[in-house]
Amino acid sequence: MTVELRELRRSFGGTVALDGLSLTIEQGELIAFLGPSGCGKTTALRCVAGFERPDTGAVFIDGADVTRVPANRRDAGMVFQSYSLFPNLNVRDNVAFGLRVRRRPTSERHSRAAELLELVGLGGFGERYPHQLSGGQQQRVALARALALQPKVLLLDEPLSALDAKVRVNLREEIRRLQLELGITTIFVTHDQEEALSVADRVAVLKSGRLEQVAPPAEVYDRPATPFVAEFVGTMNHLPGRVSGETVEVFGHFLPLDGAAPGEEVDVLVRPEAVRVSPSEEGRGFILASSFRGSIARLRVQLDSGGEVLADVPGHEAVRLAPGLKVDVTLVERPVLTAPRTAVAAPVEPVA
Amino acid sequence: MAGVTWRRLTLGVAAVYFLVPLAIAVWFTVYNESLGFSLGAYGRIVSAPGFGESLLKSLLLGAAVIVLVLLLALPALLAVRLGAPGLRPVLETITTLPLIVPPITYVVGIANALRGGTDALAATPFWQTLISIQDEDFPVVLVLAYVMLALPFAYRSLDTGLRAVDVRTLVEAARNLGASWPYVLFRVILPNLRSAVAGASFLSLALVMGEYTIAALMGYRTFPVWIVTVSGSDGQLSVALSVLSLGLIWLLLLTLSGAGRKSK
Numbered sequence: 001m002t003v004e005l006r007e008l009r010r011s012f013g014g015t016v017a018l019d020g021l022s023l024t025i026e027q028g029e030l031i032a033f034l035g036p037s038g039c040g041k042t043t044a045l046r047c048v049a050g051f052e053r054p055d056t057g058a059v060f061i062d063g064a065d066v067t068r069v070p071a072n073r074r075d076a077g078m079v080f081q082s083y084s085l086f087p088n089l090n091v092r093d094n095v096a097f098g099l100r101v102r103r104r105p106t107s108e109r110h111s112r113a114a115e116l117l118e119l120v121g122l123g124g125f126g127e128r129y130p131h132q133l134s135g136g137q138q139q140r141v142a143l144a145r146a147l148a149l150q151p152k153v154l155l156l157d158e159p160l161s162a163l164d165a166k167v168r169v170n171l172r173e174e175i176r177r178l179q180l181e182l183g184i185t186t187i188f189v190t191h192d193q194e195e196a197l198s199v200a201d202r203v204a205v206l207k208s209g210r211l212e213q214v215a216p217p218a219e220v221y222d223r224p225a226t227p228f229v230a231e232f233v234g235t236m237n238h239l240p241g242r243v244s245g246e247t248v249e250v251f252g253h254f255l256p257l258d259g260a261a262p263g264e265e266v267d268v269l270v271r272p273e274a275v276r277v278s279p280s281e282e283g284r285g286f287i288l289a290s291s292f293r294g295s296i297a298r299l300r301v302q303l304d305s306g307g308e309v310l311a312d313v314p315g316h317e318a319v320r321l322a323p324g325l326k327v328d329v330t331l332v333e334r335p336v337l338t339a340p341r342t343a344v345a346a347p348v349e350p351v352a
Numbered sequence: 353m354a355g356v357t358w359r360r361l362t363l364g365v366a367a368v369y370f371l372v373p374l375a376i377a378v379w380f381t382v383y384n385e386s387l388g389f390s391l392g393a394y395g396r397i398v399s400a401p402g403f404g405e406s407l408l409k410s411l412l413l414g415a416a417v418i419v420l421v422l423l424l425a426l427p428a429l430l431a432v433r434l435g436a437p438g439l440r441p442v443l444e445t446i447t448t449l450p451l452i453v454p455p456i457t458y459v460v461g462i463a464n465a466l467r468g469g470t471d472a473l474a475a476t477p478f479w480q481t482l483i484s485i486q487d488e489d490f491p492v493v494l495v496l497a498y499v500m501l502a503l504p505f506a507y508r509s510l511d512t513g514l515r516a517v518d519v520r521t522l523v524e525a526a527r528n529l530g531a532s533w534p535y536v537l538f539r540v541i542l543p544n545l546r547s548a549v550a551g552a553s554f555l556s557l558a559l560v561m562g563e564y565t566i567a568a569l570m571g572y573r574t575f576p577v578w579i580v581t582v583s584g585s586d587g588q589l590s591v592a593l594s595v596l597s598l599g600l601i602w603l604l605l606l607t608l609s610g611a612g613r614k615s616k
Contacts, residue, residue, distance in 0.1 A: 049524075049528060050527075051524055051527070070527075071524070071527040071528060072527045072528070072529075072530045072531055072532060073530070074528075076528070077528065077529075078524075078525070078528045080521050080524065080525060082518055082521050083518075083521075084518070084521040084522065084524075084525040085525075086522065086525070086526075086540060086543075086544070087517070087544055088543040088544050088546075097526070097529050097531075098529035098530050101526075101529060101530045101531050101535060102530060142525075145525075145529070146528075148529075149529065149530070
């Protein structure tokens with residue numbers, strides 16, 4: 001079952017939520033809609049679910065135009081950001097709700113509910129009520145409920161954002177496992193880049209209701225199509241550089257250009273893991289701060305020429321590369337993206 | 353300790369305030385200087401002409417008012433909450449209006465409208481409708497008037513109930529699972545609003561069981577009107593009736609709130 005969004009436009013009062021969004025989601029694919037709040041990712045999802053009607057444009061599910069089909073006839077299962085279980089029903093009846101609406105016999109409802117609860121790891125919880133469950137368990141039940149009718153599409157609207165960090169990671173892996181097992185076409189809306197990169201087949205990065213890039217996670221990270229994507233996904237250093245021909249000069253190195261440069265004086269975009277730091281008395285800066293993160297340590301290096309650079313070094317080097325140490329900074333040789341020169345060269349840390 | 357004493361004192365004063373008149377009323381109905389202790393007044397209620405008829409009429413009116421006021425207020429509240437939150441102050445103002453306008457004004461208004469309407473519609477089929485809503489056995493026109501009066505109470509009770517649940521998410525979850533709008537309303541929203549609905553229903557019923565002005569001035573013999581009529585001829589009987597109707601309403605209240613609490 002494919003889902004196609006064609007030229008979707010939607011505005012609320014003066015705010016444009018979707019500005020001509022076009023995208024096709026392939027059968028069995030898990031696509032993540034990623035972007036800052038207000039980028040239109042949730043509106044796009046709600047257009048697929050039928051809770052929003054686009055001002056112009058169309059939504060196709062499995063080749064059929066569903067733009068004007070009401071939400072209750074859409075055949076798309078949805079998991080919501082806030083806890084959405086029916087408080088007056090126990091877990092089993094929550095999962096079987098859709099079957100009850102369709103007047104299926106009790107025996108079928110109960111067996112299907114039991115099967116799905118088993119699937120999400122909550123077998124034996126059928127008699128409990130939502131208020132007796134943890135947040136993670138509630139979202140599992142919501143997932144089971146969304147899958148009970150074997151929908152063509154699974155829609156996940158930031159389903160993990162209300163959960164603790166640990167539960168979040170477990171549940172997102174479980175969602176991915178289930179999605180692969182069932183082969184269900186899935187749209188996963190999130191503002192958490194790590195979440196998007198770790199579970200999705202493809203990541204669609206949205207900004208102001210437009211698609212910035214849609215590509216597999218590794219490509220979005222390694223070859224961001226626009227400076228916005230580069231900065232939103234992962235951490236990016238902005239280093240002052242000078243373009244000459246097919247290369248750009250940074251810190252005395254000539255690196256090949258990836259795509260066209262916006263001018264002669266540019267910002268070169270470099271990931272912290274592409275920055276090498278080594279102790280050197282004649283170095284071009286010193287370590288300002290170091291934050292240890294287990295397998296890596298992130299160093300903040302103050303350059304003598306002004307500005308700062310973030311660098312990721314292996315965790316075991318954190319002791320040797322202590323704050324205050326004079327260091328030399330070099331870059332890994334690989335094609336780099338450039339952006340128009342900003343006033344101050346400073347690394348941009350994304351808000352996760 | 354001071355808190356407990358204070359609480360007991362307050363409760364005691366309130367109890368005296370409410371219970372002493374009640375006790376005296378009950379005593380008055382069962383004790384007579386010439387006859388001594390007797391339950392005769394209660395016996396006379398049942399045999400009094402018009403008792404069953406007027407009580408049944410008022411209960412039926414109450415039921416109709418409850419159904420209508422819920423059907424009117426609940427979808428309106430949901431629609432405003434889901435579709436046009438900006439209109440909430442408007443709804444709030446509209447539902448407060450019946451509290452501001454005195455009942456006597458309604459009576460005059462309704463009576464004028466009916467009289468004028470009967471003249472204007474005399475030649476049309478609507479004339480028959482106008483006559484039938486004033487039927488002595490089940491005056492629909494009273495239901496309509498009472499719905500107006502009950503609206504402020506029902507609205508506030510339901511609004512409080514709706515505040516406690518995430519209506520939008522529940523509605524969308526149910527819609528997503530294939531539920532039609534009526535299904536959403538009756539099987540998803542209502543069950544989660546039991547105590548609010550029970551509260552709204554009770555307030556509406558209490559209003560109907562106690563409303564005198566409109567019914568009396570429009571010439572309908574509802575239960576409250578009947579009580580007043582009867583009390584003129586037999587003092588003991590009328591007080592016995594008040595005690596009884598109080599007990600009856602208490603019973604209904606307990607039933608309704610019991611139904612409201614039985615949600616788990």
